[in-house]
Amino acid sequence: MKIIKKLVIAIIGAAMMLSSAGTVLADETPSTSAVPTVDVKNLCFDTIYGNQLPDFLNHEYVFNGQKIPLVESNYYFIMTFVQLCQYAAYGYYPATASGFIDLTAKTGEKDETYADFFVKQSELYLQRIYIYKTRAVEAGLTLGDEDKKVIDTEITQRTEQQAKPAGVSLDYILKLYFGPDCDEKAYRTILENAALASKYQQKYVDEYKVPEDQKNIPSITYALFYAPASATADEKTKAEASAKEMLGKCKSIEDLKTLGSEAKTAGVCRDAGTVPVQKHKMVPAFETWAYGPSRKAGEMDVIYAEEYGYFAVGYNGMVELDEGEKKDMASNALNTEITKEIEAGKYGFKTDKPYAAAKPYENIANKKADAAKTQKTLLIVFGCIAGVAVIVLIVVAVKTYGNAHKTVKKSSKSNSSKNSSKSSNKNSGNGKSGNSGKSGNSGSKKSGKGKKN
Numbered sequence: 001m002k003i004i005k006k007l008v009i010a011i012i013g014a015a016m017m018l019s020s021a022g023t024v025l026a027d028e029t030p031s032t033s034a035v036p037t038v039d040v041k042n043l044c045f046d047t048i049y050g051n052q053l054p055d056f057l058n059h060e061y062v063f064n065g066q067k068i069p070l071v072e073s074n075y076y077f078i079m080t081f082v083q084l085c086q087y088a089a090y091g092y093y094p095a096t097a098s099g100f101i102d103l104t105a106k107t108g109e110k111d112e113t114y115a116d117f118f119v120k121q122s123e124l125y126l127q128r129i130y131i132y133k134t135r136a137v138e139a140g141l142t143l144g145d146e147d148k149k150v151i152d153t154e155i156t157q158r159t160e161q162q163a164k165p166a167g168v169s170l171d172y173i174l175k176l177y178f179g180p181d182c183d184e185k186a187y188r189t190i191l192e193n194a195a196l197a198s199k200y201q202q203k204y205v206d207e208y209k210v211p212e213d214q215k216n217i218p219s220i221t222y223a224l225f226y227a228p229a230s231a232t233a234d235e236k237t238k239a240e241a242s243a244k245e246m247l248g249k250c251k252s253i254e255d256l257k258t259l260g261s262e263a264k265t266a267g268v269c270r271d272a273g274t275v276p277v278q279k280h281k282m283v284p285a286f287e288t289w290a291y292g293p294s295r296k297a298g299e300m301d302v303i304y305a306e307e308y309g310y311f312a313v314g315y316n317g318m319v320e321l322d323e324g325e326k327k328d329m330a331s332n333a334l335n336t337e338i339t340k341e342i343e344a345g346k347y348g349f350k351t352d353k354p355y356a357a358a359k360p361y362e363n364i365a366n367k368k369a370d371a372a373k374t375q376k377t378l379l380i381v382f383g384c385i386a387g388v389a390v391i392v393l394i395v396v397a398v399k400t401y402g403n404a405h406k407t408v409k410k411s412s413k414s415n416s417s418k419n420s421s422k423s424s425n426k427n428s429g430n431g432k433s434g435n436s437g438k439s440g441n442s443g444s445k446k447s448g449k450g451k452k453n
Contacts, residue, residue: 040166045176050100051362053081056119057179059351063130071181072190073126078178080122084114096361103358115358124342127349131338132197134347141199143192151191155184201334208330210321217325218277218290219316221253223260226270227309236309242268243302243310250300253314260312270309276319278329283307290315 046054057077061068081101088095093114094105103115159170166173174182182190223246227239246263250256260272277290285305289295290313297317304310321329341347 040168040173040176043176045179048176049078049081050096050098052096052100052103052115052358053078055356055359056081056103056115056122059353059355061123061126061349061351063127063349064134064347068126068130069181069186069189071179071186072193074179075182075190076126076129077122080118080125084118084121097363100361102361104360113358115355119355123349127342127347128338129194129197130349131341131347132200133193136196136200136203139200139203141196141203143195143199147195147199148192151188151195154191155188201331204334205327205330208326208333210326210329214279214321214329216318216320217279218295219274219319220277220286220290221256221260221274221314221316222286223256223263223272223312224270224308225310225312229306231309239310240302240304243312247300247302247312250312250314253298253300253316256300256312256314274316276321276325278321278325278332280332286311286313289313 057074058070059073060070061073084093084101085095085099087093088101089099094102096102101114101118103113103118105114106112107114107117155170158173163170163173171183174184174187178187223243225239225243227236231239246259246269247256249259257272257274260269263269264272277287279287279291281287282290283305285303289301289303295315297315300312300314302310302312342349
């Protein structure tokens with residue numbers, strides 16, 4: 001559970017970080033035409049997300065001395081809630097009978113509940129948008145005609161593909177999904193702010209200069225035999241023996257690649273592949289071995305990382321960062337800068353309205369519908385919202401290098417946040433770190449390969 005939680009921290013915390021995406025909102029405008037039409041007239045905002053979320057909305061926040069509109073803070077809280085619910089739907093988080101994340105459940109970290117976790121990530125999400133927007137204004141950035149055209153297209157699509165088929169207005173749809181204060185004007189402002197924030201990120205990534213001593217990084221081939229610190233002594237003994245047995249059969253790293261791939265396919269090892277190792281992206285044991293001062297090409301060994309278990313590893317030598325890795329490094333650098341500003345309280349981001357504990361789950365959505373129908377409705381609603389998230393570049397997709405340790409990287413070409421969630425969980429066995437919502441890279445120590453999550 002903690003592994004997946006760290007992965008989601010990375011996803012949400014890195015939500016506005018760019019990878020190989022084009023400029024603001026540009027590469028793809030996802031169509032909402034595939035989303036089934038729901039009889040939205042029988043739904044209402046007060047119950048559509050269950051009985052727990054409403055108490056966490058309508059908290060007024062201040063950023064840099066200015067009040068953030070409630071409609072905008074609510075929007076990002078809802079977006080975060082939806083993403084966490086998607087993980088709950090896949091079984092990675094505790095869920096209510098209706099498929100929502102159970103905010104009363106404990107995360108396993110002291111007395112923290114998923115309500116606490118949800119609030120922290122929502123606040124991070126909202127604050128980052130405003131920090132990037134502030135930097136954009138300071139840099140003299142504005143939205144161009146193409147940026148505005150994409151926003152116009154999103155609003156038109158939502159009208160034509162969701163509102164009209166349901167026989168309601170666009171404002172009806174927006175108020176249903178994002179609250180009674182969200183009409184077309186407010187929604188457009190939210191999208192414009194997100195687009196401007198995204199534009200600053202793209203500028204930062206495009207202008208970032210990779211330090212000379214980081215342009216070439218180690219390439220490591222690995223096979224992971226999962227047995228983290230929480231595993232039993234017997235599990236650890238077996239994992240270590242399996243890693244050593246594999247290495248004993250290898251005369252070269254090519255053998256390790258072949259045997260690792262075969263073992264992964266057969267389910268014998270948790271993961272295998274080859275990965276370029278950026279600093280501060282892997283769990284410590286993996287990174288330490290990769291950057292060993294006396295390391296020579298062709299060298300192989302078995303190492304242990306308490307986050308994942310035993311790795312059979314091979315050193316391929318140094319490789320030059322490709323363009324994707326350079327953009328990733330730029331995103332990480334920006335994330336680190338922003339994290340420092342957040343931790344220092346630079347912008348005075350706060351709310352004076354305290355949060356109460358989450359209410360126990362009550363199946364209010366099923367008062368007028370059976371469970372199956374309700375679940376279908378929830379999935380459809382989530383799909384619609386996910387479409388918006390992709391458009392404004394605030395949903396992270398997983399991008400892997402082969403089968404390597406890189407867990408969480410954003411892709412503006414993701415077709416839905418549901419696919420993003422599935423991919424990220426499927427590939428969470430790396431040892432690499434994503435961009436933690438709490439501290440640039442700190443949330444990434446618990447994925448499944450050598451990457452940090």
